[in-house]
Amino acid sequence: MARFALRRLLSMLLVLFAVSVLVFLIFNVLPGGDPAVRMAGKVPTETQVEAIRVEWGFDEPLHVQYATMMEKLFTGDMVSYLNGQDVVEEIWRGLPRTFALALGAGIIWLVFAIALGLYSAVRAGGLSDRLLTVLALIGISMPVFWVGAMLLYYLGYKAGIFPNGGYVEFLESPTQWLWHMVLPWFTLSILFIGFYSRVLRSDILETMNEDYVRTARAKGLSERRVIVHHVLRNSLIPLITLWGLDFGAVIGGGAILTEAVFNLQGVGQYAAESIDQLDLPPVMAVTMFGAFFIVVFNTVVDIAYAALDPRIRFEGGRR
Amino acid sequence: MAGSALLDVRDLSVSFATEGGVVRAVDGVDFELAPGEVLAIVGESGCGKSATALTLLGLSRGPNATIGGTAGFAGIDLLAAGEEEMRRIRGDRIAMVFQDPMTSFNPVHRIGRQLVEQIRAHREVSAAEARARAVELLDAVGIPDPEARAASYPHELSGGMRQRAMIAMALSLEPDLLIADEPTTALDVTIQAQIIELLRELNRERGLAILLITHDIGVVAEIADRVAVMYAGEIVERGAIDEVFYDPQHPYTWGLLGSVTRIDRPRPPRLPQIAGAPPSLVDPPSGCRFRSRCPHAFERCPRHPGLDPRLAESVDHVDRCWLPPEEKRRRRQVGGIIALEGGEETR
Numbered sequence: 001m002a003r004f005a006l007r008r009l010l011s012m013l014l015v016l017f018a019v020s021v022l023v024f025l026i027f028n029v030l031p032g033g034d035p036a037v038r039m040a041g042k043v044p045t046e047t048q049v050e051a052i053r054v055e056w057g058f059d060e061p062l063h064v065q066y067a068t069m070m071e072k073l074f075t076g077d078m079v080s081y082l083n084g085q086d087v088v089e090e091i092w093r094g095l096p097r098t099f100a101l102a103l104g105a106g107i108i109w110l111v112f113a114i115a116l117g118l119y120s121a122v123r124a125g126g127l128s129d130r131l132l133t134v135l136a137l138i139g140i141s142m143p144v145f146w147v148g149a150m151l152l153y154y155l156g157y158k159a160g161i162f163p164n165g166g167y168v169e170f171l172e173s174p175t176q177w178l179w180h181m182v183l184p185w186f187t188l189s190i191l192f193i194g195f196y197s198r199v200l201r202s203d204i205l206e207t208m209n210e211d212y213v214r215t216a217r218a219k220g221l222s223e224r225r226v227i228v229h230h231v232l233r234n235s236l237i238p239l240i241t242l243w244g245l246d247f248g249a250v251i252g253g254g255a256i257l258t259e260a261v262f263n264l265q266g267v268g269q270y271a272a273e274s275i276d277q278l279d280l281p282p283v284m285a286v287t288m289f290g291a292f293f294i295v296v297f298n299t300v301v302d303i304a305y306a307a308l309d310p311r312i313r314f315e316g317g318r319r
Numbered sequence: 320m321a322g323s324a325l326l327d328v329r330d331l332s333v334s335f336a337t338e339g340g341v342v343r344a345v346d347g348v349d350f351e352l353a354p355g356e357v358l359a360i361v362g363e364s365g366c367g368k369s370a371t372a373l374t375l376l377g378l379s380r381g382p383n384a385t386i387g388g389t390a391g392f393a394g395i396d397l398l399a400a401g402e403e404e405m406r407r408i409r410g411d412r413i414a415m416v417f418q419d420p421m422t423s424f425n426p427v428h429r430i431g432r433q434l435v436e437q438i439r440a441h442r443e444v445s446a447a448e449a450r451a452r453a454v455e456l457l458d459a460v461g462i463p464d465p466e467a468r469a470a471s472y473p474h475e476l477s478g479g480m481r482q483r484a485m486i487a488m489a490l491s492l493e494p495d496l497l498i499a500d501e502p503t504t505a506l507d508v509t510i511q512a513q514i515i516e517l518l519r520e521l522n523r524e525r526g527l528a529i530l531l532i533t534h535d536i537g538v539v540a541e542i543a544d545r546v547a548v549m550y551a552g553e554i555v556e557r558g559a560i561d562e563v564f565y566d567p568q569h570p571y572t573w574g575l576l577g578s579v580t581r582i583d584r585p586r587p588p589r590l591p592q593i594a595g596a597p598p599s600l601v602d603p604p605s606g607c608r609f610r611s612r613c614p615h616a617f618e619r620c621p622r623h624p625g626l627d628p629r630l631a632e633s634v635d636h637v638d639r640c641w642l643p644p645e646e647k648r649r650r651r652q653v654g655g656i657i658a659l660e661g662g663e664e665t666r
Binding site: 210211212214215216217218219220221222223225229230233234237308309310311 | 373376378402406407408409410411414415417419422423424425426427428436437440441472474485488
């Protein structure tokens, strides 16, 4: 276990390093990416630009600039090039919003996908199964920004059932918080529900042909028990694994569009705005933050996988 | 023997609708099994023996399956009984052991839990009682340290131990009938012998009736009282073990017996085999189904032979071959042993 943790930690550092170098280099080769020119205003003189360059250290060699940026990131001194806002502080402000969005949506998409996938598999080939297949394909095919905009327009603006975007702190008003989150949650979930229910359906149908399912029936178990304890229990292993990876990915950037459509002011929206303005420090910080969560959830998934499937522990050399 | 039979299968037929057409997996199979008896159904892959076993437990039912005939068991027709009635019989009155103990246990549940689950599906007992019973059962089938094994996951046991645990699970409610579908096929030879020995003990000591499905005629010889040989969905010969082994009537049986390597004979340069492949069950040939592979086929074979007694001295020994018994006795002897044909001599 200690070796596993150490190996994971090292690979995480490696990933973060690689990601940060890549982002840094991309920004430095990007046309119009020169921060000094952007900071100098609309009609800058050559001397003004040069002064900014020296003041912010943009004249240093790239590796020195990179080192300075990393140092600032980890000491919390990183500020935006454009408005001087503290980057880490901004991320902290957006974090609860992004988490609220991802967690709610994650639960919704998992629950709905299990219910629909199971129903579809048990009724495989029937009318309801075929209907769900079509619905799932529609769900997978609809772009998030379009679904979000449509829901917001029809259920928010036109019908007035839901608020017109925005975020309310949970502590301020739990009901208002919930009310503001419903549309974003479902918007983010729809694609995943469609995809996950398909994955689960096909996995269940495959598992039903397993020898141990035949054994379970031969034991005289009720059909319900066979399905839940023998089929679903095994089919959930890959699904939960997938969920962990996707949940990490949603926090680490997958919610950008949803946050932007509903103006939730989460980390994703902050990233989108910063990229729009070619503001390197927040982009760097948010990218590192995203990569961190993705790697962390990969590890969580590996641990959860071992808990769900006893054979993994064995192969890990426990005995 | 009718009336006293534990299991009385009459004219069983099973067909499955597939993309290639309707497969007649089992076609008019009859047999009886007395209490405490071991009946072996032997035949090659795809002859319908496993389909027969699964159908008896109602496990081959489905939208693609058509099942005909009757299977009387304790006053119930297993083929006509409702799903809930069958569920109560499965695992309680009739238990089944499968071929591959690697894949027949659910990999994510502990062995003990899988036994407990079966006990509690049929009896109102506490989890603790069921668990104690599970440990007892594992002990009874010769699993060392049963307490620890009950807490093990299937992958933590060897193949032989897993098959023992499978048998323990099958025995958990003291069934009247055990259906063993290729119980030794996936195991090493020494382990095979141990499992057969265990089944034989259970048969002798508890009077457990066993329907043994196998392709291994050697296993049949060790444990069965009677044997039914299946070919292309039909029983082609059926009788007491000694009768069938020492006076086999159907050329297919000769072929099966002839393909066994014998340790007490000089080793042949090539293992004898039955030339050709079994016919398609989508469109089975008319007449005797073995005739395209049979070197002894003659003008009567295009007529379908009934499963009839053809020997004056034993009415329970039945077969589907038109050759007169004395002609068979003359033809099946090849170099002092029974074989389908005499290699180079007849070629």
